[in-house]
Amino acid sequence: MADSKETLLITTINHKINTKSNYWIIDALESNSFSWIFPDQSDLRKAGLSWSIFVLLAICVPILSHFAFQCSACDQHHRRPFDWIVQSSLSVFSAISFVSLSYFSRKYGLRRFLFLDKMCDVSDKVRQGYSDQLHKAMKFFCAFVIPCFLADSIYKIWWFISGAHQIPYISNIYLSHTLACILLLGSWLYRTSLFFLVCVLFKLTCSMQIFRLQDFAKVFEKQGDVGLILMEHLSIRRTLRIISHRFRGFVLSTLILVTASQFASLLVMTRTGSLVNISTAGELMLCSLTLVSGLFICLRNAAKITHKAQSVTSLAAKWHTCATVDSFDDMDPTDETQSPSANITSERSNNHFDAHQLTYFENNRAGITVFGFMLDRTYLHTIFAIEMSLTLWLLNQTIGFS
16 A cells, blocks of 8 residues: 555656646746746736837837938948838838737636647647657757847847948947947847747647647557547547637738738839939848748748648548458358348448548548638648748848749
8 A cells, every 4th residue: 555655656756747847837937037039927027027028129129220220321232222121011010920920828827728738638749749849849949049149239230330420320339330230130139030930839739730630640559439539539639729810810911911921022122213222232131031922931830730631531531441452351151041132231330430430530630720711731832832922032032042
């Protein structure tokens, strides 16, 4: 009895330790050190701090920098004719991301939002796979944010140093330009981090369901309980509807606004007399790549989980075919007491419910939807072709890429 209690205690402690180590990224996002990016709305003080930082870095700094550093009297390498597109695009996307994160944090909480409260209902393999994805989330996040930030840092430092005597300043030129550069870089980092954070959270929520679908695919091989199969499929469909409902506004607005930003860049850069080169349009090119990358993260994961969910129909068809063939193989050809037609009728009646189950899977396809439209690979290929055409044209205009 004592040994069993000791074993139970050790198991409980190990489970708590593993849970803490597996989901350390959630604790990090909820900590005070990440309050500058993740809008914690748990109390009035934290909500006020989050909104203050957002207003400062996403609204005030971009507006002031646009009017203070227009530099219309500068030489052709230090003018910023496309700055209004860059600042407005990043501010709009950061606003959408901030409002989405605030809503998610206030209504669900990060742990419930990422379905961590449902971990007890899934298998150990799904739990371990989702834990690995949580560990990789910060690396994935930094893989997009840090290169963009470094590229913008190089551009802004070059801009302030090379055009020091042409760029406006207050009192001390070195102190004024240093503070301005720090604020501009902080604003860029904050806005791009907000946008990529929502994209990464969408990727995480999709990853868990992908692991569940992979685990669900093995159900056809291990058990033939139709009730359990249908219940699990209904649970996955319900979760995918919840994910679609939570992110549909963000995905749709991102798609529309990224396309609008790309076309706006196209129209402005083709205007007569526009000065287009790496020094004047380099930041616009970087902004375009940032927004398109975030859009592709969302669309790729939506198409991926939709493809996985719809492939369940082929598994059901394969299972139904194998069950039908096996049932005919089990027929005894030496049995003369029953005619062959009677045996076929009997086996057909036994597999009648399997056929209805296959019809159910065919007519109840799951996946990520945006206001009723399924985000599958057909939509992804079309959107990818349009966005990449605009992005490659922009690269060709700025750095001579062809």
